[in-house]
Amino acid sequence: MKNYKLIISYDGTNFHGFQIQKDKTTVQGEFQKALEIFTEKYELNYSGRTDAGVHAKSQVINIKTELAINNKTINSLNKILGSKISINSFKTVKDSFHARYDAFERTYKYFVSDINQQYPYLSSQSYIYPKKLDLKKLNYLAELFVGEHNFSSFSKHDVNKNPNRQIYKSNWVKKRDYFEYTITGNSFLRNMVRNLVGVQIAYCEDKVTYDEVSKNLLNPKEERLNFIAPPNGLVLWNVKY
Numbered sequence: 001m002k003n004y005k006l007i008i009s010y011d012g013t014n015f016h017g018f019q020i021q022k023d024k025t026t027v028q029g030e031f032q033k034a035l036e037i038f039t040e041k042y043e044l045n046y047s048g049r050t051d052a053g054v055h056a057k058s059q060v061i062n063i064k065t066e067l068a069i070n071n072k073t074i075n076s077l078n079k080i081l082g083s084k085i086s087i088n089s090f091k092t093v094k095d096s097f098h099a100r101y102d103a104f105e106r107t108y109k110y111f112v113s114d115i116n117q118q119y120p121y122l123s124s125q126s127y128i129y130p131k132k133l134d135l136k137k138l139n140y141l142a143e144l145f146v147g148e149h150n151f152s153s154f155s156k157h158d159v160n161k162n163p164n165r166q167i168y169k170s171n172w173v174k175k176r177d178y179f180e181y182t183i184t185g186n187s188f189l190r191n192m193v194r195n196l197v198g199v200q201i202a203y204c205e206d207k208v209t210y211d212e213v214s215k216n217l218l219n220p221k222e223e224r225l226n227f228i229a230p231p232n233g234l235v236l237w238n239v240k241y
Contacts, residue, residue: 004069005062005093010085012055013124013232019049027059027085034080039067045099047239048106051191053231055125058088060239062099097241105168105240106188110181110197111233126178127197127233133179134204138172141203142181144214145170145196152220154196155189163189163220170196182237194234198227 008031016024020032028046035042042065050056067073074087081087111126114133145167152163169184181200183193202208208225216225 003064007089017052047099054234056236060099103239107184107238108193109235109237113178142170149217150220153216155192194229197229202227
């Protein structure tokens with residue numbers, strides 16, 4: 001039995017997230033259906049689950065199986081998976097490699113367009129925001145999240161999980177048609193990135209103050225700051241090992 005590391009990308013628009021769910025179409029579910037045409041004996045792990053509507057450029061999975069995974073196998077799997085899921089690379093790794101537990105850094109990007117014109121190609125891959133955004137204000141607040149903080153107020157918190165996360169990078173850049181937010185950390189809580197994006201946009205609209213956000217990092221409230229951004233602008237960009 002060998003252990004294989006695969007990097008896959010997907011358009012999450014029509015999926016109920018990555019993780020397999022009963023009676024729902026998920027990325028993991030579709031991938032396993034394709035894999036089980038070749039073998040039903042395998043162990044599959046992944047770097048992290050993404051929510052419904054969220055995309056991935058580089059989701060990492062590892063598969064332990066007796067099936068020989070090679071270029072022919074990957075090409076066949078990609079044909080079965082269709083245009084919404086793609087295996088971009090694969091390699092054999094040591095038996096102890098685990099896609100989730102061995103990852104030490106994850107990067108997400110979020111795309112927001114504040115242009116007045118309607119561009120269909122942007123709508124499924126970015127949040128079309130109806131008002132102008134202030135890059136300076138976005139970055140002023142984004143810097144606040146760097147470091148180790150308790151993000152309970154900015155996530156759908158699981159009481160059984162440690163809410164502290166280490167953030168290494170948090171910044172915005174303006175491209176031609178959109179704003180691009182990049183956040184890198186050791187790991188993320190559920191809905192955390194979308195909440196951070198939402199609160200930064202709310203700050204631009206003066207719906208929340210810098211001090212309010214800062215206080216929620218220092219002394220998290222039981223109820224989160226409810227400014228969650230929609231899923232379609234979010235992409236799991238990279239995972240490091």
